[in-house]
Amino acid sequence: DGGITQSPKYLFRKEGQNVTLSCEQNLNHDAMYWYRQDPGQGLRLIYYSQIVNDFQKGDIAEGYSVSREKKESFPLTVTSAQKNPTAFYLCASSTAVTGSYEQYFGPGTRLTVT
Amino acid sequence: AQKITQTQPGMFVQEKEAVTLDCTYDTSDQSYGLFWYKQPSSGEMIFLIYQGSYDEQNATEGRYSLNFQKARKSANLVISASQLGDSAMYFCAMREASGAQGGKLIFGQGTELSVKP
Numbered sequence: 001d002g003g004i005t006q007s008p009k010y011l012f013r014k015e016g017q018n019v020t021l022s023c024e025q026n027l028n029h030d031a032m033y034w035y036r037q038d039p040g041q042g043l044r045l046i047y048y049s050q051i052v053n054d055f056q057k058g059d060i061a062e063g064y065s066v067s068r069e070k071k072e073s074f075p076l077t078v079t080s081a082q083k084n085p086t087a088f089y090l091c092a093s094s095t096a097v098t099g100s101y102e103q104y105f106g107p108g109t110r111l112t113v114t
Numbered sequence: 115a116q117k118i119t120q121t122q123p124g125m126f127v128q129e130k131e132a133v134t135l136d137c138t139y140d141t142s143d144q145s146y147g148l149f150w151y152k153q154p155s156s157g158e159m160i161f162l163i164y165q166g167s168y169d170e171q172n173a174t175e176g177r178y179s180l181n182f183q184k185a186r187k188s189a190n191l192v193i194s195a196s197q198l199g200d201s202a203m204y205f206c207a208m209r210e211a212s213g214a215q216g217g218k219l220i221f222g223q224g225t226e227l228s229v230k231p
Binding site for chain 1 (some may be wrong): 147157219
């Protein structure tokens, strides 16, 4: 089955540690995205990538970093510089083939930093 | 700047009745796309329906339809014959013009729908 996987589902870290969230897709989509969701809020874009080896900052990129070395993978690193890292993180991908660019999402990772 | 507004934080509907979730948007682009997503308590975002700014007919997908009123900049979601499984958060989103911006989406704050038996 094609889809997007994110691991782990729950992640706990101590303040001051960097942590990397995994996102893998086998949909053959060119574009991938990372969003952050806080309780009771909509999604905010952190980073996105339209092709391999290229990515752009979204609206809230400070304290985060990404890489896109393979089409299938778009890992997100939450660095110690991110002031409020506790949140729900969603990865998505899309393709231009459909013309509508609808995004398909993974199941998400809930990160708790104490 | 592009913006999506969902003014209903929470809605209740009786099972088997229809419900409308409101969404208004603001953009200066002529070409854009509007989406609705469902987020159950598990957290995954599920794509429901899409409307392109140049589409003349309202989009429909099964029990979901999008009431697109371009002049009023509204894109309301209508769910017919509500089911208990429809209880979830619903998000309206807008895609900026394609090209350099790709498929970047802007989301509203969401509406929590509760279906009563």
